[in-house]
Amino acid sequence: MSYSSFLPEPLSRALAARGGFARARQTRAPARPIPARAVRAPIGRHRTLALVESSARDDMSTLRARRAATPEVVDDAETTKSRATRARGPFRLPKADEDDDGKKCSAWFCAVCDVDDAPEWMVWNPYVRSGYRVGARWLGATRSIFMLHNETVNIWSHLLGVLMFAALIVQTFRTAHSGVGLAAPPAHWVTGADVARVERIQYATRWRQEIRRDRDDLRAIDVALHERLQNGSAARDILRGVRDDLLDVTHELAEHLESGEEVFKVEKRRKVLKRSLKGAQKVLEAMDRAGGKDYEEISVQTEALRKKLSQLKKHIKFVPDDPEPARPVTRWPMYIFLTGAVVCLFFSTMCHTYCCVGEIDAERMWRFDYLGIAVLIVASFYPMLHYSYYCLPGWRDMYLTGITVFGCLTVVPTFMRAFQKKEYAPLRASLFVALGCLGLFPIFQQVFFVWHIVPTPMMEAFYFEMAMGFGYVFGAFLYAKMIPERWSPGSFDFFGCSHNIFHFLIVLSTYFHYRASIIYLTWRDNYTCDADHELLLEWYHLGHHFRYPTD
Secondary structure, eight states, X not given: OOGGGGSOHHHHHHHHHHSOHHHHHHHSOOOOOOOHHHHTSSSOHHHHHHHHHHHHHHHHHHHHHHHHHSOXXXXXXXXXXXXXXXXXXXXXXXXXXXXXTSOBOOTTOOEEEEGGGSOGGGOSOTTOOEEEEESOOHHHHHHGGGSOSTTHHHHHHHHHHHHHHHHHHHHHHHHTSTTTTOOOOOTTOOOSOOHHHHHHHHHHHHHHHHHHHHHHHHHHHHHHHHHHSOTTXXXXXXXXXXXXXXXXXHHHHHHHHHHOOOHHHHHHHHHHHHHHHHHHHHHHHHHHHHOOHHHHHTHHHHHHHHHHHHHHHHHHHHSOSSOOOOOOOOOHHHHHHHXXXXXXXXXXXXXXXHTTSOHHHHHHHHHHHHHHHHHHHHHHHHHHHHHHTTTOHHHHHHHHHHHHHHHHHHHHXXXXXXXXXXXXXXXXXXXXXXXXXXXXXXXXXXXXHTBSSXXXXXXXXXXXXXXXXXXXXXXXXXXXHTTTTTTSTTTTSSSSOHHHHHHHHHHHHHHHHHHHHHHHHHHHHHHTTTTHHHHBOHHHHHTTOOOOOOO
16 A cells, blocks of 8 residues: 555645655645554655655656546636536536626525536426526525526415415405305205205395495495595585495395394384485485586496495395395304415415525425425315314314324424435325325215215215315326426426426315315305204214204
């Protein structure tokens, strides 16, 4: 063995260039000490130095021979820059930190590069060959939301999903007020309820929806008045007074449709409402006679109020005396599901936005992404279990408790650092698939083991649930197999890769589940448990499982 192997390479070069160990020793930096086994060798000092010097010359000669055998490479400026860049590491492109003047770039800088220049931790799909964000910090990653790269579609698909499901939360909240926004159950539904009662429910629901449209129209007229006339206008104040009177009429009608009243109270309410409309009509007629510039500017709005007043007169006359009262069920399961969807899609958006900042930060972002997936899976069970088992509270509580516990146990590994490694990807997928498959038990029990005649809303919701499951499984399959980008690497870097398709299928499948939940909600809003005892199997009655809920 040559003793030169114990010395650093710069020392060997110095020995060959300067022709002697002693001279090189004077010019080089403090050298690494020679290992003890070399010092303790049973030979003299001069013999040791001669062997080291001879070995260094041999190594230098070998290096020169190798260079002579290889083709000459032109060491131009571009090659020098490339070498300097690679020396810094692949995660920093040329000019990633400096501009032409040598000054540092702003924190809003974010370069986009090919896979060869991206760090290994950033490459999540070997068939995506370009569009990697490199050199970005937090502000640069935020700005990259509006740039084109291989995460743009992933970011925007779930960011728009956040806005959509946030709007659905507001819509669900509106349906709980005054019973006006409740959907009418379709006439073809088989629910076990009395036919006459079903007709009364549908008739009252259509009236509620009609009154809701009247209210929305009046608010639109008020917006138009605000745009046409300035504050302090006498005509505007008069018309706003008329609008307020008409809105009061709609509120009174909505209250009547919500609770139902005795006949003599209905007649008394009708007289009061007719007097209110008669006063508003006199005000409009007085404005017609007065005319003026202000009146000409709002003639369209005045005519709209006159038509709405005429409609409300008919509504007062023909509104049912004894409407089926609205009994909206609790909405908290819907809020949990929709909030879970917003949380999942928001965490996914943040993850795909900031996963380029650094390796450690990327690991943290992926943990939140996995957490969001678990939250969405667990939250999706709440409306389905609560409303389908609405009249079987024991089964309902058992399933909800079980899925919540399993969801919490699934969340625990997502915060473990070892869980982020690539070799644990099958374990991650298995945990989430197992958590989702827990929903098969209550769904199939409802369809096959609860009813002797399955209610129509149960079957219609079941079809949506199957569509949701197919969307999730098919998207996960494409994502795992990296289809279609594996068939044409580099062709789907920015649009259409498996991850993009998976994101769209997640949003679509979550919306399918929302549609199924709305069917459950419409069923319980209109029938609660009145019809369930007609269709349930005898075993549930004999086992005292059936019970009217207290909420």
